[in-house]
Amino acid sequence: MGRSVKKGPFVDSKLLKKVLKQKGTGGKDPIRTWARSCTIIPEFISHTFLVHNGKSFNKLFVMEDMVGHKLGEFAPTRIFRGHGGGRKKEATKPGS
Amino acid sequence: MPRIAGVDIPAEKGIEIALTYIYGIGRKLSRDALKALGIKENIRAKNISEDELSALGAYIEKNFTVEGQLRRQESQNMSRMKNIGCYRGLRHRMGLPVRGQRTRTNARTRKGKRRTVSVKKSVKEMKG
Numbered sequence: 001m002g003r004s005v006k007k008g009p010f011v012d013s014k015l016l017k018k019v020l021k022q023k024g025t026g027g028k029d030p031i032r033t034w035a036r037s038c039t040i041i042p043e044f045i046s047h048t049f050l051v052h053n054g055k056s057f058n059k060l061f062v063m064e065d066m067v068g069h070k071l072g073e074f075a076p077t078r079i080f081r082g083h084g085g086g087r088k089k090e091a092t093k094p095g096s
Numbered sequence: 097m098p099r100i101a102g103v104d105i106p107a108e109k110g111i112e113i114a115l116t117y118i119y120g121i122g123r124k125l126s127r128d129a130l131k132a133l134g135i136k137e138n139i140r141a142k143n144i145s146e147d148e149l150s151a152l153g154a155y156i157e158k159n160f161t162v163e164g165q166l167r168r169q170e171s172q173n174m175s176r177m178k179n180i181g182c183y184r185g186l187r188h189r190m191g192l193p194v195r196g197q198r199t200r201t202n203a204r205t206r207k208g209k210r211r212t213v214s215v216k217k218s219v220k221e222m223k224g
Contacts (some may be wrong), residue, residue: 063180066182073184074181076183083213
């Protein structure tokens with residue numbers, strides 16, 4: 001929704017270059033990136049990324065279903081530890 | 097009572113409104129269908145002819161996703177997002193608004209009935 005079709009999906013050019021390079025050499029090292037707004041394109045499948053969440057890097061192995069989403073969608077920027085101080089609550093958010 | 101698209105039985109209402117009783121059809125799609133088939137919108141659902149009724153059914157089947165199929169599609173999309181662990185999937189899982197709405201107040205549709213979290217002091221503290 002929103003972005004004009006004419007432009008196509010936004011893909012971080014530096015990141016794409018890195019991925020393609022890795023494809024050539026067959027390397028499997030996770031790619032560290034801050035480009036959360038980069039759309040996941042089919043070329044990214046079965047590559048591993050370390051996506052910045054503002055503080056640390058979340059490991060993300062790209063699967064086919066993830067195509068079309070942005071990298072940042074898989075690295076949550078907020079942690080919710082629950083309300084109230086009294087009793088301990090079960091963690092509402094599964095850490096991924 | 098006329099019957100369109102499987103189980104739906106819209107009744108005494110104008111046909112444009114009656115069609116919106118089908119899951120997945122709102123005023124827009126209802127009007128589109130009627131326009132495409134050249135049926136007047138101000139006619140009552142009960143007064144619609146057999147031919148028009150079957151034509152409507154066929155048109156809706158062909159052009160729109162409705163009812164069970166639409167529900168299935170929706171839940172499939174949801175479970176896909178849950179499985180890949182994207183932000184929207186996480187929000188669905190937690191039962192919070194998915195599209196960036198505020199949650200400080202409101203968001204009651206997603207969060208359900210208010211659960212008041214009172215800050216209770218332990219019995220010892222209150223005595224002491």
